[in-house]
Each structure stands twice: as structure tokens, then as C-alpha cells.
Amino acid sequence: MELFNSESKKIVSDPINVNNPISLQVLGICSALAVTIRLDQAIIMTLAVVFVLCSSNVILSLIRNYIPARVRIVIMLSVIASLVSVVDELLKAYLYDMSKQLSVFVGLIITNCIIMGRAEAFALKHGPSKAFLDGLGNSMGYGLIIIVVSFFRELFGAGTITLPDGGAGYVLWSIPESWYAAGYENIGLLVLSPGAFIILGLVIWIQREFAGVEEDA
Amino acid sequence: MNFLRKIFEETGKLVEKGKPLSWAYPVWEAADTIFFSTNKQTSKGPHIRDNMDIKRTMFFVVIALIPCYIFGAYNIGYLNALAMEIERGIVGNTIFGFTYVIPILIATFVAGAICELTFAIIRKHEVNEGFLVSCALIPLTMPPDVPLWQVFIGTSFGIIIGKEIFGGVGTNIFNPALTSRAFMYFAFPTKISGDKVWAVGPDGYSGATALAIPANPVEYDTASNLFAANTQFDYSTVNMFWGLIPGSIGETNKLLILFGAFFLIYCGIASWRIMVSSVLGLVFTALLFNLLNYFTVDGILQSGGFPNAMLTITPLQHILIGSFLFGTVFMATEPVTSSHTNTGRWIYGFLIGVLTVIIRSINPAYPEGVFLAILIMNMFAPLIDYYVVQANIKMRLARNA
Numbered sequence: 001m002e003l004f005n006s007e008s009k010k011i012v013s014d015p016i017n018v019n020n021p022i023s024l025q026v027l028g029i030c031s032a033l034a035v036t037i038r039l040d041q042a043i044i045m046t047l048a049v050v051f052v053l054c055s056s057n058v059i060l061s062l063i064r065n066y067i068p069a070r071v072r073i074v075i076m077l078s079v080i081a082s083l084v085s086v087v088d089e090l091l092k093a094y095l096y097d098m099s100k101q102l103s104v105f106v107g108l109i110i111t112n113c114i115i116m117g118r119a120e121a122f123a124l125k126h127g128p129s130k131a132f133l134d135g136l137g138n139s140m141g142y143g144l145i146i147i148v149v150s151f152f153r154e155l156f157g158a159g160t161i162t163l164p165d166g167g168a169g170y171v172l173w174s175i176p177e178s179w180y181a182a183g184y185e186n187i188g189l190l191v192l193s194p195g196a197f198i199i200l201g202l203v204i205w206i207q208r209e210f211a212g213v214e215e216d217a
Numbered sequence: 218m219n220f221l222r223k224i225f226e227e228t229g230k231l232v233e234k235g236k237p238l239s240w241a242y243p244v245w246e247a248a249d250t251i252f253f254s255t256n257k258q259t260s261k262g263p264h265i266r267d268n269m270d271i272k273r274t275m276f277f278v279v280i281a282l283i284p285c286y287i288f289g290a291y292n293i294g295y296l297n298a299l300a301m302e303i304e305r306g307i308v309g310n311t312i313f314g315f316t317y318v319i320p321i322l323i324a325t326f327v328a329g330a331i332c333e334l335t336f337a338i339i340r341k342h343e344v345n346e347g348f349l350v351s352c353a354l355i356p357l358t359m360p361p362d363v364p365l366w367q368v369f370i371g372t373s374f375g376i377i378i379g380k381e382i383f384g385g386v387g388t389n390i391f392n393p394a395l396t397s398r399a400f401m402y403f404a405f406p407t408k409i410s411g412d413k414v415w416a417v418g419p420d421g422y423s424g425a426t427a428l429a430i431p432a433n434p435v436e437y438d439t440a441s442n443l444f445a446a447n448t449q450f451d452y453s454t455v456n457m458f459w460g461l462i463p464g465s466i467g468e469t470n471k472l473l474i475l476f477g478a479f480f481l482i483y484c485g486i487a488s489w490r491i492m493v494s495s496v497l498g499l500v501f502t503a504l505l506f507n508l509l510n511y512f513t514v515d516g517i518l519q520s521g522g523f524p525n526a527m528l529t530i531t532p533l534q535h536i537l538i539g540s541f542l543f544g545t546v547f548m549a550t551e552p553v554t555s556s557h558t559n560t561g562r563w564i565y566g567f568l569i570g571v572l573t574v575i576i577r578s579i580n581p582a583y584p585e586g587v588f589l590a591i592l593i594m595n596m597f598a599p600l601i602d603y604y605v606v607q608a609n610i611k612m613r614l615a616r617n618a
Contacts, residue, residue: 183364189404198378205382 011130012137018211021138022145023204027113032146033196034105037157040164042150044098046143048091048106050136052083053115057123057135059083064124076119077110084109097168114142145207149199157190225249243337247344271386274552275346277484279353281477282547286357288473289466290314293361296463314361318466321356324365328372329355336381347386347393347553348376354394354547357467358540358588359401371401391595392554395544395588402588427452427462427538428577428584431526439529457537468540478546487550490559491566495545496536498570503532506578527578541573544587554595561601569594 021027035045059079060067067075088106091099099106109115118138123131154160159175175184189195229249232242250272294310305313329352337344355372375397380389430447431440444452450462460470468474481487510528536542549555549569556565569590576586583589 183366185364185367185405185407187370187404188406189400192403194403 008130008133011133012140015134015137015141016144017141018213020141020145020207020211021114021117022142022200023207024211024213025117026204027117028142029200031105031108031112032142032149032200033193034108035102036146036150036153036196036199037191038101038154038160038162038169039147039150040098040162040169041101042143042146043164044091044095045102045105046139046147048087049109049112049114049142050139051087052080052109053118053139054132054135055083056080056115056119057131058128060119060123061126061128061131067124072120072124073116076116080115080119081110095164095166098164101168114138145200145203148203149196152199153190153195156187157195159186221252225253240338243342243344244334247334247337272346274486275350277486278350278481278547281480282353282357282467284473284476285467285470285543286318287311288460288470289357289361290318292460292469293317293466295461317361318356320365321359321361321363321368321466324368325352325355325372328352328369329376332373332376332381336377336385340385342385345386347380351376351380351393351397355397357543357547358394358398358465361466363401367401367405371397371404374400387553389553390599391592392548392551395548395592395595398588399592427457427464431530438526440526440534441529441531443526444534452538454533454537457534465540465543468543471537471542474542474546478542481546481550486552487546488552488555488562490562491550491555491569492545494563494566495549495570495573498567499535499541499574500532500570501567502571502574503530503535506574507531525578530578535574535577539577539585539587541587544573544591545569548588549591549594554598556598556601556605558602558605561598561605564601564605565594565598568597 015021019025022029022032031045035041056076056079060076063075084107087109088099091102091106118134122134126134151161154162161172161174162169163172164170175186187195190199225245225248228245230236231238232245233239291307291311291314293314294305294312295314297313298305298310329348333344333348336342352372355368355375359368375393375395378400379391379393379396380386383389427444427450430443430452438446452462456462458471460472462469478487478492482489482492506528507530510525530538545566549566556562569587572590572593573586576583576589580586
């Protein structure tokens with residue numbers, strides 16, 4: 001099978017745009033609220049999810065013909081859990097500060113509906129290369145949304161833009177003191193979880209508008 | 218008027234269907250119906266013939282709010298003169314106050330009009346007068362020294378998130394004015410969380426509002442004693458009724474709010490059931506908490522190491538402090554977001570009163586609880602209606618079985 005024909009492109013691009021796991025299927029909302037306070041957290045989380053989803057899709061797709069249907073959930077969970085443990089240990093080893101900030105939310109990737117959902121809906125029915133592309137597309141669709149949400153939450157909520165580095169994060173830009181002196185204030189609401197809901201709702205609204213999706217009334 | 222009529226007829230041709238300017242039709246229509254009555258006729262049934270159309274309803278609410286604006290402006294000037302220790306006179310105080318009120322009003326209306334017109338043009342609906350009331354209510358819930366850009370953002374949030382995304386006037390579940398108030402409360406807590414004093418004074422001028430005094434007392438006492446001990450402002454019951462105390466622009470004078478309430482009830486716009494039942498709910502819960510207070514001394518229900526002074530506020534003080542009356546009369550009775558059945562209105566209002574006292578007294582972080590209580594009950598109003606209707610259906614079935 002050719003890797004870059006139009007069908008494979010569709011497998012990657014669909015979940016990023018018109019079938020986005022967060023904004024269209026409304027999956028993985030829990031972590032989208034929890035890790036979007038700062039941009040660097042969202043970026044690291046995206047990388048973790050890209051790794052876990054691609055690997056789990058490929059592994060499960062490779063062994064799909066040997067999995068008895070009755071125990072497939074257990075097997076899917078054990079594969080995903082092992083991969084998440086690997087990511088968790090890697091973060092602890094190389095990005096200790098980040099791993100402390102993300103705390104339990106790395107471990108909670110296991111329960112992210114997107115990963116189980118893609119394994120169940122796609123990886124168990126398709127070959128490994130397609131499963132890989134599907135994992136890539138969905139995790140990037142997830143990442144795109146949480147990066148956009150966290151960008152706005154951090155910019156307007158805390159007044160900074162932080163990129164990930166080896167330590168506690170590299171502050172790329174922060175709102176200058178003179179703005180605060182002139183009366184500017186950060187919107188404290190955005191740091192709270194309801195703020196994430198509001199931003200996420202607006203992103204979903206705009207994204208659906210562009211994707212041309214109409215919900216059935 | 219013929220001159221104006223001609224202008225509108227000429228410009229009306231420009232925005233007809235198919236013309237390049239047709240996107241601007243809602244703007245034209247809105248301006249036209251301000252000056253002239255509409256020539257639109259309903260073509261499909263059912264019809265209700267009534268003079269009380271939405272425009273008139275909304276205008277009556279705005280009329281009821283005007284006294285609150287004037288007194289609010291006077292109060293700003295009065296408190297400022299008090300803080301600066303100068304004499305200015307009634308007219309001077311009012312004019313001084315209006316220099317703060319008018320910019321807030323303009324910021325609100327500009328933000329509201331931009332949002333409303335944008336949505337009217339994109340969604341091709343007509344500009345609705347609902348935003349007039351929302352925009353007239355928002356400044357009254359603001360402290361006088363609120364930054365204008367925050368008012369702008371808050372209003373836009375209220376109009377878009379509170380109203381337009383649900384489909385505009387008549388289909389919203391939350392009161393837009395309260396939505397913007399709640400947004401500003403959580404977004405910019407340093408300015409309007411309700412515990413700092415809301416008066417325009419010299420730099421560094423601060424003090425505690427009537428709600429913040431029993432919420433964070435230095436040492437425990439009953440609320441009445443704490444009010445009496447405050448020397449900065451006169452928090453006696455009589456003065457709180459007349460409203461010469463710091464607070465949001467429109468909330469302080471209870472007499473004018475009562476006047477507005479009677480006006481709205483007399484015109485048949487607001488529901489007296491909601492007002493009465495919310496006061497009943499407030500009195501009931503406040504009395505209950507006064508009773509509970511006897512049990513706080515031994516260590517339960519304490520806040521910050523000593524008994525919660527908020528529990529000792531009497532029902533009358535609860536009614537007079539903060540914006541309870543204002544919220545009940547002008548916000549809770551909004552016809553769209555409140556309950557629509559009469560039984561439902563009693564329950565809805567009663568629970569607003571109950572929740573107000575609970576949020577005020579039990580949670581010291583939120584000294585003001587009225588707007589949260591009303592928003593919560595806005596959410597439950599359809600549910601209450603549903604069960605009232607279901608109960609009625611069951612009752613009638615049982616009767617005829």
C-alpha cells in the first residue's frame with residue numbers, strides 16, 4: 001500500500017479538521033481542561049499522546065488477528081497502560097519539572113477516551129500503516145485543540161506564553177509591566193476550569209463553523 | 218416627521234433583498250422601528266393581539282431603571298464628597314456621579330450594539346430590543362470605578378455567551394446582564410468581588426462593604442454590632458434603606474427599587490410571585506441561620522477559628538445589604554429566563570432567596586450571592602416548569618380516571 005495516496009492523507013487530515021476528536025466527537029475533554037493552563041504543558045501532553053496513540057494503534061493493529069473478541073478491552077488496556085508508563089518514566093527521567101507539573105494527568109492518558117476509542121474503532125479493523133496514520137491524525141487533532149486552548153488560556157489568564165524546555169519552561173513572551181501599570185488585568189477566570197470550558201466551547205464553535213458541520217437538531 | 222420618513226424610505230430601498238447593501242437590512246430595520254411603528258404584518262396564525270409587544274415591555278423596564286441611575290449618580294458624588302471631606306451640594310454630587318456613570322453606560326451600549334448588530338447581520342435576524350434592557354442593567358451592577366475596557370469585555374461576553382449563542386432574545390437560558398456580571402466577578406476579582414469598598418475616593422481609599430464586614434470580622438460579634446462599630450460608613454438599617462452606602466451603582470437605594478418593582482408589577486411586566494417568594498425564601502433561610510447560630514459557639518459551622526458572623530445577619534438586614542432587592546426585582550423576574558408557570562414561579566423565587574443566603578453566609582469567599590443564586594435558578598427554571606406541568610397532567614388524569 002502506498003503511504004501517501006489520497007486515502008491515507010484523508011485518514012490523517014480528517015481527524016485534524018472535520019472529524020476532530022475533541023471538537024466534533026467531544027472526546028478527551030477531561031485532559032483538555034486539566035493540562036491547558038499553560039502552553040508548555042499542552043505541548044508536552046500532545047507529544048505524549050502522539051506517542052501513545054500511534055504506538056498503541058500500531059501494536060494493536062499488528063496483533064489484531066490474535067485477540068479474542070471477548071478479552072479485547074483488557075488487552076487494549078494493558079498495551080495502552082504499558083505505553084503510558086513508558087512515557088511517564090521518560091518524562092520523570094528527562095523532564096522532571098514538567099512531569100511534576102503534569103502530575104497524574106500523564107497517567108490519566110490511559111483513560112483518555114480518544115485512545116481506547118481509536119483502538120476499538122480503527123486499529124482492530126485496519127492494517128498497521130493505516131492504524132499509524134489514524135493515530136497520528138487523531139493525536140494531532142487532539143493536540144491542535146489543546147494547544148490553541150492553552151495558548152489563549154495562558155495568554156489572557158496568566159499573561160505569559162511559555163514554551164517547553166528542560167526545566168520549568170521558557171517564557172517566550174509575557175505581558176509587559178507597563179500594560180499592568182496602564183490598567184490591564186489578566187482574566188482570572190481563564191485559569192479556572194470554567195475558563196477552559198468557555199475557551200473550548202468557543203474553539204468548538206469556530207472550528208465547526210469552518211469545518212461546515214451542522215449538528216442535527 | 219415626513220422628512221425622516223423620506224430618509225428611511227430612500228435608504229430602505231438600498232437595503233432591499235438583492236441589493237449590494239442588503240446585509241445591512243437589520244441595522245436599517247432597527248433604526249426605522251425606533252422612529253416609526255413597523256408595517257410588518259403577521260401572515261400565519263396563531264395571532265395574539267396585544268399592545269404589549271417586546272419593544273414596549275423592554276422600554277418599561279428601562280423606565281423603571283431611570284430613578285436608580287439618577288440616585289446611583291448622586292450616591293457616587295455623595296460618597297466621594299464624604300471621602301474627600303468637601304461640600305458639593307445635591308446637583309454637584311449628581312453631576313460628578315454622572316461623569317462616572319455615563320462612560321460606563323456608553324461602553325456597555327457600544328459593546329452591546331456591536332455584538333447585537335454583528336449577530337443580526339450574520340444570522341439575518343432583526344435587532345432585538347432585548348439588548349437595550351441588558352445594556353441598561355449592566356452598568357447598574359457595576360462599581361463606579363470599574364475600568365471601561367472591562368465593562369466592554371464583560372458586556373460582549375454577556376451578550377454573546379449569555380444570549381446570542383442560544384439563538385438570541387427569547388431563547389436564552391441565562392440572563393445576559395447577570396452572565397456578564399458573573400463573568401466580570403470571576404474574571405476581574407480585584408475590582409468587583411464585592412468585599413472592597415465601591416466608592417470613588419482619593420488614592421488608597423478603602424474600606425469594607427456592608428457584606429464584607431460580617432464576612433471577615435477582626436473579632437467575633439453579631440452582625441448588627443459589627444455594623445454599628447464601623448465608623449467609616451453609616452450601616453444603620455435606615456441608612457441602608459435610603460442607600461447612602463457604597464455598592465454597585467443601582468443597588469443601594471431600596472425605596473427606588475421598590476418603586477420600580479411596583480411599577481413593573483402594575484404594568485404587568487414582572488411577576489409579583491417571584492418577588493414575594495424570593496423574599497420569603499430569604500427570610501426563611503435567614504431565620505434558620507439565626508437559629509443555627511446558637512449552635513456555632515461549640516465549634517461546628519465556624520469560619521476562620523470563630524463563629525460565622527454572617528449567620529447573625531437578621532432577615533431585614535439581608536434584604537437591605539447587597540443587591541438582593543435589585544436582583545430580585547429586575548433580574549430574577551426577567552420573563553424569558555424565569556419559570557413560566559405560576560406554581561413554578563413560587564418555587565423558583567423561593568429557591569433564589571434560599572440560595573442567596575446560603576451562598577452569602579456559608580461561603581465566606583463569596584460575600585455577594587444574589588447573582589449566583591439567580592443564575593443557578595435560571596438553569597433550573599425549565600426543569601421546575603416541566604415538573605409543574607407533569608404534576609398537573611397527573612392530577613387531571615387521576616381526577617378523570
